[in-house]
Amino acid sequence: MSTTKSFPKNALRFIFGLGCITAVSCITPQNSNAQSTEVTKVTFQKDKYNRIFIPVKIDKDSMSLLFGTYSKPLRLAPYFQSTRALTPSWDILTLTAPNGKPHDRLLFYSPKITVGNLKFRSEQAIVNYAFPDSLITGSTGTEMVYRYNWKINNDHNEISISKLPFTPAEAFTTINYKNDSYPKVAVEIEGVKTFFALDFGSGACFQLNSRSDLGRRLIATYKLKPVKRIISDIHARKLADTIYEVKIPSLLFNGIELTQQKVQLSSAFPQNIVGTGFLGDYNVILNNSRKRKIGNTVILEKRLAK
Structure with a gap:
């Protein structure tokens, strides 16, 4: 016979009720924290x-x-x-x-x-x-x-x-992307549409690989010459990198036309990137949802100083 079953019924009801009260009191603060507006x-x-x-x-x-x-x-x-x-x-x-x-x-x-x-x-x-x-x-x-x-x-x-998402005051553009991925945006240059990662860790404006189809097309179209050759250790211990630069008269960023944008071409960088050379001209909201059906958003807002 178990010790619990040997207790009188009234004692069992008291213990059960006390346990329920304790459980509710423990759960309530956790729910409050989950919805915290701090x-x-x-x-x-x-x-x-x-x-x-x-x-x-x-x-x-x-x-x-x-x-x-x-x-x-x-x-x-x-x-x-x-x-x-x-x-x-x-x-x-x-x-x-x-x-x-x-x-x-x-x-x-x-x-x-x-x-x-x-x-x-x-x-x-x-x-x-x-x-x-x-x-x-x-x-x-x-x-x-x-x-x-x-x-x-x-x-x-x-x-x-x-913990709660932010509401923009004046959105310039809203970029939606999937969960479990880095933020990315559709960019169209010279009729070629591709995706660029939004990376606040990069100081570039628009950067792409010079060996890609788009990179080779830009080099041929604008007859680009290398502006510098460097030894980079960003993506490997030691790596030779050849840099090209060009100002694109017009491109589409998330469907919005932008003019005179600086594009850097790198032989070492493996991914197309939009960095803080462009993103720093805006105030930015990153609303992250853990629900796969909702996804995440990056919202660019116009800066007061711009």
């Missing part, structure tokens, strides 16, 4: 390319993270590996090099990251050797960004972070 505001710094650097606390170190929206996992400098702040997850992430060859990277779990009063725990991260420890400690990825909604005020260098 907004966290953080002042950020920008470089000359309009890239955003968010002040964070990683474990016990006060540092900054580049706000990036292309890479899926968090990227951190080798410093955190040397201090053993990273915990191996033993999962492998396969990346594609600019030459098309796949290469595997070990995924780690990050230490606690604090942004304002928000805490991000055990984010998946890879070690990125392109980040000099003295200049930058890492960059956010879509997994970290998708946990909240973000409003970027480039007029006042302030990011607002909330």
Whole structure:
């Protein structure tokens, strides 16, 4: 015979009722937090390319993270590996090099990251050797960004972070994209329509691979010559990169005609990118939904200073 069954019926009713009250009191605050309207505001710094650097606390170190929206996992400098702040997850992430060859990277779990009063725990991260420890400690990825909604005020260098979506005051254009992906937009140049990733971690305006069909077409049409050749370590330890630049008289961005847009062609960059050279001219809202049927949106708003 169990101990519970040996209790008198009145005692059992009392215990059951007390348990229900306790359960309700425990559940209610959680639901309140899930619908919290609290907004966290953080002042950020920008470089000359309009890239955003968010002040964070990683474990016990006060540092900054580049706000990036292309890479899926968090990227951190080798410093955190040397201090053993990273915990191996033993999962492998396969990346594609600019030459098309796949290469595997070990995924780690990050230490606690604090942004304002928000805490991000055990984010998946890879070690990125392109980040000099003295200049930058890492960059956010879509997994970290998708946990909240973000409003970027480039007029006042302030990011607002909330669980609830933000409502634009005056939208210039709204870009819809699927969950579990980086934000991307349809761009049409010289009659060729393709997709560009919206990456706040890049300082370019519009950037595409010079070896792509569109890249070769632009080089031939505008008779482009290389403006510089550099050794890049952004996507590999050491990689030669040839850069071309051209101003396109007219292109379509999410169906909107834009004139005199600077396009950079790179032999090393594997993906078409719209960076902060263009996005920094707008205030931006990133509303992220975890419901696959709803999807996510990037909303560009006109800046006060523009």
